[in-house]
Amino acid sequence: MVDGSCTGEIHSMNTCNVENCGKLCLAKGLCPRHYHQQKIFGHVLKRSKFDPNEIIKYEDHAEVIMFNANHEEIARALIDLENIPLIQQFKWFLDCSTGYPSTNI
Ligand SMILES: [Zn+2]
Numbered sequence: 001m002v003d004g005s006c007t008g009e010i011h012s013m014n015t016c017n018v019e020n021c022g023k024l025c026l027a028k029g030l031c032p033r034h035y036h037q038q039k040i041f042g043h044v045l046k047r048s049k050f051d052p053n054e055i056i057k058y059e060d061h062a063e064v065i066m067f068n069a070n071h072e073e074i075a076r077a078l079i080d081l082e083n084i085p086l087i088q089q090f091k092w093f094l095d096c097s098t099g100y101p102s103t104n105i
Contacts, residue, residue, distance in 0.1 A: 018044055047071045053092045055084060066094045066101060077101045 016023045016031035023031035034044045047067060054065040062084055063076040075094045079087060087103075095102035 045071060052088065055088060057081065057084070064092055064101065066092055068094075075101070 014025035014029075015021070016025055016034055017029040018031070018034045021031055021034060023033070026032045026035045028035060028038070030038060030044070033048075037043070037045045037048075048071075049069070053067075056063045056065065060081070062079050062081055064079060064087065065073055066075045066077065068074045077092065090103040090105060092101050092103050094100075
Protein backbone atom coordinates (compact mmCIF):
# COMPACT_ATOMS: atom_id res chain seq x y z
CA MET A 1 0.00 0.00 0.00
CA VAL A 2 1.15 3.48 -0.85
CA ASP A 3 0.40 6.15 1.70
CA GLY A 4 -2.75 8.11 0.93
CA SER A 5 -1.01 10.92 -0.84
CA CYS A 6 -3.93 11.86 -3.02
CA THR A 7 -6.76 13.74 -1.37
CA GLY A 8 -9.75 15.45 -2.83
CA GLU A 9 -8.84 15.91 -6.47
CA ILE A 10 -7.80 13.69 -9.30
CA HIS A 11 -4.05 13.45 -9.79
CA SER A 12 -3.07 11.92 -13.07
CA MET A 13 0.11 10.46 -11.53
CA ASN A 14 -1.57 8.51 -8.74
CA THR A 15 -3.31 5.20 -9.08
CA CYS A 16 -5.69 3.38 -6.75
CA ASN A 17 -4.09 1.64 -3.76
CA VAL A 18 -6.20 -1.50 -4.21
CA GLU A 19 -4.17 -4.37 -5.53
CA ASN A 20 -4.55 -5.03 -9.29
CA CYS A 21 -6.90 -2.06 -9.74
CA GLY A 22 -4.60 0.39 -11.50
CA LYS A 23 -7.32 3.02 -12.02
CA LEU A 24 -6.73 6.68 -11.39
CA CYS A 25 -6.97 7.83 -7.82
CA LEU A 26 -9.99 9.96 -6.87
CA ALA A 27 -9.51 10.48 -3.13
CA LYS A 28 -7.89 8.83 -0.11
CA GLY A 29 -5.70 6.72 -2.37
CA LEU A 30 -8.71 5.09 -4.05
CA CYS A 31 -10.30 5.23 -7.50
CA PRO A 32 -13.97 6.34 -7.78
CA ARG A 33 -15.29 2.76 -7.59
CA HIS A 34 -13.24 1.75 -4.56
CA TYR A 35 -13.72 5.14 -2.91
CA HIS A 36 -17.50 4.72 -3.08
CA GLN A 37 -17.29 1.13 -1.81
CA GLN A 38 -15.27 2.39 1.14
CA LYS A 39 -17.85 5.12 1.76
CA ILE A 40 -20.91 2.86 1.45
CA PHE A 41 -19.68 -0.42 2.98
CA GLY A 42 -16.88 0.87 5.22
CA HIS A 43 -14.40 -1.30 3.33
CA VAL A 44 -13.32 -2.10 -0.18
CA LEU A 45 -15.15 -5.09 -1.64
CA LYS A 46 -13.03 -7.95 -2.87
CA ARG A 47 -15.43 -8.47 -5.74
CA SER A 48 -18.41 -6.75 -7.28
CA LYS A 49 -21.26 -8.19 -9.29
CA PHE A 50 -19.57 -6.79 -12.39
CA ASP A 51 -16.41 -8.84 -11.96
CA PRO A 52 -16.10 -11.90 -14.16
CA ASN A 53 -16.37 -15.36 -12.61
CA GLU A 54 -13.16 -16.80 -11.30
CA ILE A 55 -11.95 -19.75 -13.35
CA ILE A 56 -9.49 -22.18 -11.80
CA LYS A 57 -7.61 -24.36 -14.25
CA TYR A 58 -6.54 -27.88 -13.40
CA GLU A 59 -4.71 -30.41 -15.50
CA ASP A 60 -7.77 -31.97 -17.14
CA HIS A 61 -10.66 -29.64 -16.27
CA ALA A 62 -11.51 -26.21 -14.91
CA GLU A 63 -13.85 -24.86 -12.24
CA VAL A 64 -16.00 -21.79 -12.68
CA ILE A 65 -16.72 -20.20 -9.31
CA MET A 66 -20.09 -18.55 -8.78
CA PHE A 67 -20.77 -16.01 -6.05
CA ASN A 68 -23.91 -14.75 -4.34
CA ALA A 69 -24.84 -11.10 -3.84
CA ASN A 70 -22.62 -10.96 -0.74
CA HIS A 71 -19.63 -12.05 -2.82
CA GLU A 72 -19.50 -15.42 -1.06
CA GLU A 73 -18.74 -18.52 -3.07
CA ILE A 74 -21.90 -20.60 -3.47
CA ALA A 75 -21.09 -23.07 -6.22
CA ARG A 76 -18.50 -24.31 -8.66
CA ALA A 77 -19.20 -25.65 -12.13
CA LEU A 78 -16.83 -28.16 -13.68
CA ILE A 79 -16.01 -27.57 -17.34
CA ASP A 80 -13.58 -28.94 -19.89
CA LEU A 81 -10.46 -26.87 -20.48
CA GLU A 82 -11.29 -26.38 -24.17
CA ASN A 83 -14.61 -24.75 -23.23
CA ILE A 84 -13.02 -21.90 -21.24
CA PRO A 85 -12.88 -19.52 -24.25
CA LEU A 86 -16.57 -20.21 -24.90
CA ILE A 87 -17.86 -19.47 -21.40
CA GLN A 88 -15.50 -16.86 -19.99
CA GLN A 89 -17.07 -14.00 -21.94
CA PHE A 90 -20.32 -14.45 -20.01
CA LYS A 91 -21.23 -13.82 -16.39
CA TRP A 92 -22.39 -17.02 -14.70
CA PHE A 93 -24.62 -17.40 -11.66
CA LEU A 94 -26.38 -20.25 -9.92
CA ASP A 95 -30.04 -20.52 -10.90
CA CYS A 96 -31.63 -21.50 -7.59
CA SER A 97 -34.80 -22.82 -9.27
CA THR A 98 -32.88 -25.43 -11.27
CA GLY A 99 -29.62 -25.73 -9.34
CA TYR A 100 -27.70 -25.30 -12.58
CA PRO A 101 -25.34 -22.53 -13.65
CA SER A 102 -27.08 -19.95 -15.78
CA THR A 103 -26.18 -16.80 -17.69
CA ASN A 104 -27.89 -13.92 -19.46
CA ILE A 105 -26.90 -14.05 -23.11
ZN1 LIG B 1 -9.57 1.04 -7.41
